Amino acid sequence: MRKLALAILATLALAVPAGLPVPAIAQDAAADAAAEVDRSATGGAQTLEDILARQRGEVVDDSFRRSLIGDGTAAGIAAQLGTLGGESDSEVWRALRYGHDSVTVSAGGDVARNLIQDGGMAWYQFREGPLATYGGYLLLGTIAALILFYLLRGKIRIDEPMTGRTVTRFAGIERFAHWMLAGSFILLGLTGLVVMFGRAFIAPTLGKEANAVILSASKIIHNNIAWPFMLALVMIFVMWVWHNIPNRTDLTWFAQAGGIVGKKHPPAKKFNAGQKIIFWSVILLGGSISVSGLSLLFPFELPLFAKTFTVLNDLGVPGLLGIADLPTQLAPQEEMQLAQAWHAIVGFVLMAIIIAHIYIGSIGMEGAFDAMGSGEVDEAWAHQHHSIWLDEVKAKEKEAPAASAPAE
Numbered sequence: 396m397r398k399l400a401l402a403i404l405a406t407l408a409l410a411v412p413a414g415l416p417v418p419a420i421a422q423d424a425a426a427d428a429a430a431e432v433d434r435s436a437t438g439g440a441q442t443l444e445d446i447l448a449r450q451r452g453e454v455v456d457d458s459f460r461r462s463l464i465g466d467g468t469a470a471g472i473a474a475q476l477g478t479l480g481g482e483s484d485s486e487v488w489r490a491l492r493y494g495h496d497s498v499t500v501s502a503g504g505d506v507a508r509n510l511i512q513d514g515g516m517a518w519y520q521f522r523e524g525p526l527a528t529y530g531g532y533l534l535l536g537t538i539a540a541l542i543l544f545y546l547l548r549g550k551i552r553i554d555e556p557m558t559g560r561t562v563t564r565f566a567g568i569e570r571f572a573h574w575m576l577a578g579s580f581i582l583l584g585l586t587g588l589v590v591m592f593g594r595a596f597i598a599p600t601l602g603k604e605a606n607a608v609i610l611s612a613s614k615i616i617h618n619n620i621a622w623p624f625m626l627a628l629v630m631i632f633v634m635w636v637w638h639n640i641p642n643r644t645d646l647t648w649f650a651q652a653g654g655i656v657g658k659k660h661p662p663a664k665k666f667n668a669g670q671k672i673i674f675w676s677v678i679l680l681g682g683s684i685s686v687s688g689l690s691l692l693f694p695f696e697l698p699l700f701a702k703t704f705t706v707l708n709d710l711g712v713p714g715l716l717g718i719a720d721l722p723t724q725l726a727p728q729e730e731m732q733l734a735q736a737w738h739a740i741v742g743f744v745l746m747a748i749i750i751a752h753i754y755i756g757s758i759g760m761e762g763a764f765d766a767m768g769s770g771e772v773d774e775a776w777a778h779q780h781h782s783i784w785l786d787e788v789k790a791k792e793k794e795a796p797a798a799s800a801p802a803e
């Protein structure tokens with residue numbers, strides 16, 4: 396097992412530098428070249444080359460635009476700017492951009508009224524660059540860290556001999572909700588990764604046709620599996636929230652580093668502090684992914700960010716972080732771009748957390764899987780990892796020896 400883990404670790408180490416795209420870096424040389432572009436054919440206005448350079452992510456020196464405003468050369472570009480020519484009215488452009496204008500459309504609703512939005516390129520570059528790169532590194536880094544942890548610490552064993560007596564850790568309904576949550580999340584994660592990395596990894600290896608088929612299937616699965624995930628999230632929340640309220644035993648757990656390092660096993664109720672972190676991560680991050688996912692599932696119907704940014708600005712959050720106020724006027728398309736970016740960022744973070752959870756719930760800890768498999772755990776395991784909970788269960792059994800209901 397350790398040899399296999401070492402082999403995977405070595406493969407990851409090689410794959411990380413080679414396999415992932417790096418963020419686009421501004422190229423000064425390209426900016427110099429753009430400044431020398433011959434614009435006589437467009438009367439001094441931007442050329443196709445300027446547009447293409449901007450789309451390639453190069454820094455385009457657009458000072459030539461300002462030098463045109465208001466002087467005689469503006470006449471040359473009047474046809475492109477409309478009736479105001481070079482004397483562009485910023486209020487008009489702003490109204491067009493944010494939908495305050497008097498434009499009417501016969502089809503397409505509010506979104507079609509929006510004639511200008513300039514966030515597309517920035518969003519595209521963020522998605523192809525930092526999002527894909529750092530998201531990928533986060534997942535591969537988490538897997539590498541867990542393999543390293545396994546090699547250093549090994550499996551967490553049950554210290555005392557098994558007693559042969561078992562207690563019910565999770566009832567059928569709890570296991571049903573957990574596996575619905577787990578199954579749907581794994582499918583959502585895998586199909587989400589396919590949609591994000593398909594063009595970079597599947598298209599060059601299996602071809603564009605195969606990529607198209609795999610991506611469309613992934614999109615259908617992703618959009619539909621979101622519903623069981625949300626249902627399971629609500630079930631898990633309702634059933635386990637009372638066991639996940641922080642209390643004093645959590646401090647002992649943290650003080651002893653959860654018994655993960657060293658030999659001590661801190662006392663715990665039904666869930667220890669580490670599990671509470673997993674629970675609240677799943678609820679809060681899973682909830683946020685669900686809300687932004689709904690916004691993406693019903694395009695333009697559930698804009699989230701302009702309102703959220705207004706609240707954050709009012710609370711003074713940007714000031715605390717030392718950044719400028721967040722934009723509170725957003726085009727409908729920009730709302731969608733932000734929803735996608737947020738959905739993916741939070742998705743990557745939760746995937747990394749869940750990879751660690753899957754490790755500890757399966758190969759990382761002896762006897763843990765039974766809790767979610769059969770629902771029954773040996774008393775030796777329960778005593779080692781959840782001693783207060785075991786005592787409570789046994790006390791209840793004594794109070795009502797005839798009752799056959801599951802513990803808790």
Ligand code: HEM
Pocket residue numbers: 564573576577578580581631666669670671673674677749752753756757763764765766767768
């Ligand atoms: C193959 C995948 C998975 C395995 C083997 C697994 C295993 C387990 C086990 C054994 C427990 C009970 C631990 C105990 O008795 O104390 C548990 C609890 C839990 N699982 Fe999973 N799980 C998996 C996937 C997931 C996924 C994908 C999610 C959420 C998206 C999730 C969320 C939870 C939560 C919130 C708990 C309660 C808190 C905790 O024990 O950490 N699980 N899981």
